[in-house]
Amino acid sequence: MLPDLWRYRDLVAGLVATELKVKYRGSALGFLWSLLSPLALIVIYTVAFRYIARIQIDRFSLFLVSGILPWAFFASSATSSTQSLMVNASLLKKVYFPRAIVPASTVLFQFVQLVLALTVFLPFVFAIRGGVPWSMALYPAVLTLQVVFVLGVALALSVLTVAFRDLRHLTEVGLTMLFWLTPIVYPLSMVPDALRPLFALNPMTAFVSAYQDIAYWGRAPAAGGFAAMAAWAATSLAAGWLVFRWRAPSLVEDL
Amino acid sequence: MKTPAAIEVRGVWKRFILRHNRVETLKDRVLATFDPRRRERREWFWALQDVSLEVRQGETLGLIGPNGSGKSTLLRLIARTLFPTRGEIAVRGRVSPMLEVGVGFHLELTGQENVYLNGSLLGLPRREIERLYPSIVAFAELEDFIDVPVKNYSSGMQARLGFAVAAHLNPDVLVIDEGLSVGDEAFQRKCQERMAAFRAEGKTIMFVSHNLRAVSALCDRVCLLVRGRVVAVGPPPEVIPRYEALSAAVRSGVADRILGPELGPRRRRLARERQGDPAARTP
Numbered sequence A: 001m002l003p004d005l006w007r008y009r010d011l012v013a014g015l016v017a018t019e020l021k022v023k024y025r026g027s028a029l030g031f032l033w034s035l036l037s038p039l040a041l042i043v044i045y046t047v048a049f050r051y052i053a054r055i056q057i058d059r060f061s062l063f064l065v066s067g068i069l070p071w072a073f074f075a076s077s078a079t080s081s082t083q084s085l086m087v088n089a090s091l092l093k094k095v096y097f098p099r100a101i102v103p104a105s106t107v108l109f110q111f112v113q114l115v116l117a118l119t120v121f122l123p124f125v126f127a128i129r130g131g132v133p134w135s136m137a138l139y140p141a142v143l144t145l146q147v148v149f150v151l152g153v154a155l156a157l158s159v160l161t162v163a164f165r166d167l168r169h170l171t172e173v174g175l176t177m178l179f180w181l182t183p184i185v186y187p188l189s190m191v192p193d194a195l196r197p198l199f200a201l202n203p204m205t206a207f208v209s210a211y212q213d214i215a216y217w218g219r220a221p222a223a224g225g226f227a228a229m230a231a232w233a234a235t236s237l238a239a240g241w242l243v244f245r246w247r248a249p250s251l252v253e254d255l
Numbered sequence B: 001m002k003t004p005a006a007i008e009v010r011g012v013w014k015r016f017i018l019r020h021n022r023v024e025t026l027k028d029r030v031l032a033t034f035d036p037r038r039r040e041r042r043e044w045f046w047a048l049q050d051v052s053l054e055v056r057q058g059e060t061l062g063l064i065g066p067n068g069s070g071k072s073t074l075l076r077l078i079a080r081t082l083f084p085t086r087g088e089i090a091v092r093g094r095v096s097p098m099l100e101v102g103v104g105f106h107l108e109l110t111g112q113e114n115v116y117l118n119g120s121l122l123g124l125p126r127r128e129i130e131r132l133y134p135s136i137v138a139f140a141e142l143e144d145f146i147d148v149p150v151k152n153y154s155s156g157m158q159a160r161l162g163f164a165v166a167a168h169l170n171p172d173v174l175v176i177d178e179g180l181s182v183g184d185e186a187f188q189r190k191c192q193e194r195m196a197a198f199r200a201e202g203k204t205i206m207f208v209s210h211n212l213r214a215v216s217a218l219c220d221r222v223c224l225l226v227r228g229r230v231v232a233v234g235p236p237p238e239v240i241p242r243y244e245a246l247s248a249a250v251r252s253g254v255a256d257r258i259l260g261p262e263l264g265p266r267r268r269r270l271a272r273e274r275q276g277d278p279a280a281r282t283p
């Protein structure tokens, strides 16, 4: 798939640009809107959990930022991948090109938004924190593993939604539940032992905890954390690719 | 000397699965396991049956036939957006398809953005599209509308842009499905001239149309497709009268006697039996 992405890079760029134009048409500050929703969440959750539910954690909003941006990348990629093939139906019906380019472009678009959000929010985190922790050197590695993981999810969801149109709503509901079962607004250490196995089954626990280790605590994630992320990424990509390859040939007949 | 084939279609069959009472959601899928009435009924439909066809390089081939005879399906197979169930298709060179009016455009994008997107869809480098862009807009005569979203175009305007893009992106093989029928008189003329120029350049064209006059004016050979089978291939003066005779037979209701039943009760029952449908046993 990677060689395809490279050979069709103009198309990938075109599809990413299309998504950008369709989403932010008419607003010159386009991308800035994509910063508004994480900002709003950060403010609201800080008020709710720091000052009302009184979660005991230093500089709560910094903790929140380090987990919520990667979560938003995952969640919006999953949601928009369910629509990606339908939105581009007219292109898919017209010309042959490797079909996986469509969900991959969706993930790439969300990735660009994540990078933009990171370049805006992280400097604040480090300014308040007083310096960049050395563990930030591990950030690209975790990010890469997460992109692979998200790509697998996007591949599977994109083709499965063509067969089952209500998967989009199920995905949205599922993401809402998963959000509260991921240690984003509270640290994993607060989770009671009885619930730990449930959290271990949630792939986003591994990723979010690693991001918090790196950006908030300023320490390297445990080796087990890296192993878990690598396993989730590999499983997701393999499964997503198999599902995609199984459905892709008859995709256009169902669109 | 025989020129090499640009398009080779060898023994191609295409099966669609007609999904009556189609189950489109997980909810319905779950309900269907409890309630057999909600289950979807699948039926095979052979849209193309043993089609073999060769289009030589530099040749213009017209494809004619009644509605639903499989013309668009065949073009889609050649454009590789569908895969044959059986058989093989080989195409030499880059195909520039214009399948159905307006299809291939992103309705939210402007005309200009769509030209660029379509170019990259066909694998053209950006610089090449930049070079061709002015001639595309000029050909479509849409200078005043090129910055407007395509959703605000009339269907004729979409067809203009579609043909202009397909015809200017330097294809080796041009595949056109009814593209011209919604264009006005002047534009249809212009397109036919453009296709004639293509022909003179030695490019290959495959062209579906219900406009028999245009077909006989433009094509070297014509293929008549009826109910998914090739009925005749040959020069226009031979094949077009056969189509006209067929149309007359359809009008007077004797077509089934000539062609055999299309998807008669027996084939329908056999298809259902293959799918294991209990309803198949009651004739």
Ligand SMILES: Nc1ncnc2c1ncn2[C@@H]1O[C@H](COP(=O)(O)OP(=O)(O)OP(=O)(O)O)[C@@H](O)[C@H]1O
Pocket: A252, A253, A254, B016, B017, B018, B045, B047, B065, B066, B067, B068, B069, B070, B071, B072, B073, B074
């Ligand atoms: N995705 C699909 N699923 C099921 N059946 C299909 C599908 N696409 C086409 N068909 C069936 O295949 C047959 C051939 O359709 P096709 O579009 O090729 O006809 P056509 O010759 O282009 O007709 P027209 O002159 O109306 O354009 C039709 O009976 C149609 O119902």
Ligand SMILES: [Mg+2]
Pocket: B071, B072, B073, B177
């Ligand atoms: Mg058709």
